[in-house]
Amino acid sequence: MPPRIPVTVAQIETVVAQFYARVRAHPVLGPVFAAHVTDWPLHEAKIVRFWRNALLLERCYNGNPMQVHAAAGNVKSAHFTVWLSLFDAVLEQELPPMLAASWSALAHRIGRGLSYGLPENALGCPI
Numbered sequence: 070m071p072p073r074i075p076v077t078v079a080q081i082e083t084v085v086a087q088f089y090a091r092v093r094a095h096p097v098l099g100p101v102f103a104a105h106v107t108d109w110p111l112h113e114a115k116i117v118r119f120w121r122n123a124l125l126l127e128r129c130y131n132g133n134p135m136q137v138h139a140a141a142g143n144v145k146s147a148h149f150t151v152w153l154s155l156f157d158a159v160l161e162q163e164l165p166p167m168l169a170a171s172w173s174a175l176a177h178r179i180g181r182g183l184s185y186g187l188p189e190n191a192l193g194c195p196i
């Protein structure tokens with residue numbers, strides 16, 4: 070099957086590394102991740118597999134981010150706007166504009182899906 074978005078594995082690895090470097094330094098997102106992630110290389114390797122699966126349609130990730138986010142307890146739907154704008158900034162920095170735009174659109178679509186069901190959803194309902 071042809072890739073959904075023709076990025077290279079090296080580009081995925083760079084975007085993931087740059088993104089989580091910024092996440093670790095971010096005043097809002099940093100502490101949310103610090104409460105869970107102790108092994109960053111392991112986390113980044115898993116996220117690379119997630120994106121290889123989503124972008125290149127390789128079958129190398131079969132986890133359940135929705136469940137993991139809900140179980141984390143401190144991941145809120147309000148975080149997704151911040152997460153996505155940081156992600157967009159990295160895409161713009163690292164990729165040609167067409168690729169950045171396609172990957173961004175997919176990330177926003179996935180993010181919308183993942184944010185439903187978490188506390189403080191788009192309607193502002195806390196339960």
Ligand code: HEM
Binds near residue numbers: 116133141144183
């Ligand atoms: C489009 C947006 C997002 C995507 C695609 C995404 C994807 C993922 C994936 C694939 C995992 C690994 C799940 C597994 O263990 O199999 C994960 C874990 C996690 N994500 Fe997200 N995520 C997104 C947004 C967010 C946001 C907004 C937050 C909150 C700040 C967040 C916080 C976390 C945390 C804390 C973990 C658990 C790490 C661990 O326990 O090892 N994510 N995410």
